[in-house]
Amino acid sequence: MARPTTHPTSRDVAQAAGVSQAAVSLVLGDKWHGRVSEPTAQRVRDAARQLGYRPNLAARNLRLGHTRTVLLVVPALTTEFFAGVYTGAARVAADHGFGVVLYPSPQGIGPARNPFASARAALDGVIASSMAADALTALHDDRLPLVMLDSDPTAGPGTTTVNLDIADGTRQIAEHLLGLGHRHFLHLAADIPSWTFDVRARELTHRLTTVPGTTLRTARAALTIDAARTATETALTTAPGTTRPTAVVCDDDQLAAGAYKAARRLGLRIPDDLSVTGLDDLALATAIDPELTTVHLDAELFGARGMHALLAVLDGREPDAGDIPVHLVVRGSTAPPQAP
CATH class of the missing domain: 3.40.50.2300 (Response regulator)
Known part of the structure; x- marks a missing residue:
């Protein structure tokens, strides 16, 4: 099958597979079950792969009203702990087709300025690590879903918390x-x-x-x-x-x-x-x-749990409850006190 000289479109895929553009949209959006036969769906997938077709995610997200982008706010980038939180959150986000923007609050634990003209237009949700809820007023005022890490679980309504024990x-x-x-x-x-x-x-x-x-x-x-x-x-x-x-x-x-x-x-x-x-x-x-x-403290697990919690909120589900266990590592800096 010859590849088109320009970026292939869903119409090109439809023509190559001998189906309608609506069928292409259903198959590539993984909504074809019960509406398109398995052989037809496979034909669409094969045509898309051979043409090198990539869906326009930005346009699709705009139509759906989603950006598939999450903001992770941390007090600073100077410790490896927050790097671990980001790594864990980004890994889970990538598995679900989301991206994570890392934003260190210029004022440390708060208040965090809104880095966007409209957070609601740019983001699907916010995860904030080790910050007070009132430090995020500029972001939360947009009524974005908010997950607080290492924060007061009684911070108030509309806020989900994930904590280490x-x-x-x-x-x-x-x-x-x-x-x-x-x-x-x-x-x-x-x-x-x-x-x-x-x-x-x-x-x-x-x-x-x-x-x-x-x-x-x-x-x-x-x-x-x-x-x-x-x-x-x-x-x-x-x-x-x-x-x-x-x-x-x-x-x-x-x-x-x-x-x-x-x-x-x-x-x-x-x-x-x-x-x-x-x-x-x-x-x-x-x-x-x-x-x-x-x-x-397992920072990567912490970030991953935070991202899972936000995905649950976005899906209208109840996030997993319970604090993340921690454990003492005994090394050489502690010993019985000497007698006076």
């Missing part, structure tokens, strides 16, 4: 350190007003206060290694007359790396003098010495 991850850290015999703790908390960090602080406090004789101090730091170093160093050298913490619980692995630097500046050995834990299990966790005890 951060509360359980924090409990696993506390149980591990208490089991080693630690009773004096420093919480190196991310200085960010975010639901996920509030959960970590609340769960850590709740678990430790159930054990008699425990103490808990909190130091806050921006999510940078230098800020974490400064905050940890200050916390460990102030408050004279109090018992020095023997364990530092960090809200993420970057903060833990800063705690490592502070410990070394103060002449403290990890884990002999100070146990340190993180949360994320980034590549950084095995790059530092000793390797970091931390909670593993």
Whole structure:
């Protein structure tokens, strides 16, 4: 069969297969069952393949009122965690004929500006990771389907949430350190007003206060290694007359790396003098010495679940319920505290 010299059209396919253009549309749109015979459908598929025909998806989507494009909003592109979230979401999206546009919010956790003249015209839905619902007003005002990752499940009506079980991850850290015999703790908390960090602080406090004789101090730091170093160093050298913490619980692995630097500046050995834990299990966790005890979060699974949830919303289905399990990875940064 000779190929046409110009881009083949559905009319060319219809002529080559000896059918109507309507039949071509049904077969290539996978809506032929019960309306076109199997031999006819195969003839259409063969003609399209031999001609090199590709449907005009943009025109079809315009007619259907869909763009098959999703916006993924993240606070920043500076950590591998959000890269993993994108990878997982994009993989599921591609399997369903969708594309994902990655958009880092210029203001971090919010507010996120609308990058389009009309989000409704450009997008089918939005997935937002680790941001507050009110940070997405400019996008959600278009009444686009919205799925929130790592966000408050009570954010309000019209919002679907998908969460990692951060509360359980924090409990696993506390149980591990208490089991080693630690009773004096420093919480190196991310200085960010975010639901996920509030959960970590609340769960850590709740678990430790159930054990008699425990103490808990909190130091806050921006999510940078230098800020974490400064905050940890200050916390460990102030408050004279109090018992020095023997364990530092960090809200993420970057903060833990800063705690490592502070410990070394103060002449403290990890884990002999100070146990340190993180949360994320980034590549950084095995790059530092000793390797970091931390909670593993499956970022790609997280992104994939978020995309599945959005597809369910778009199809009018109920998304899967339940938080994604997380697990503690014990490495060399934690050990029983030395005797005073």
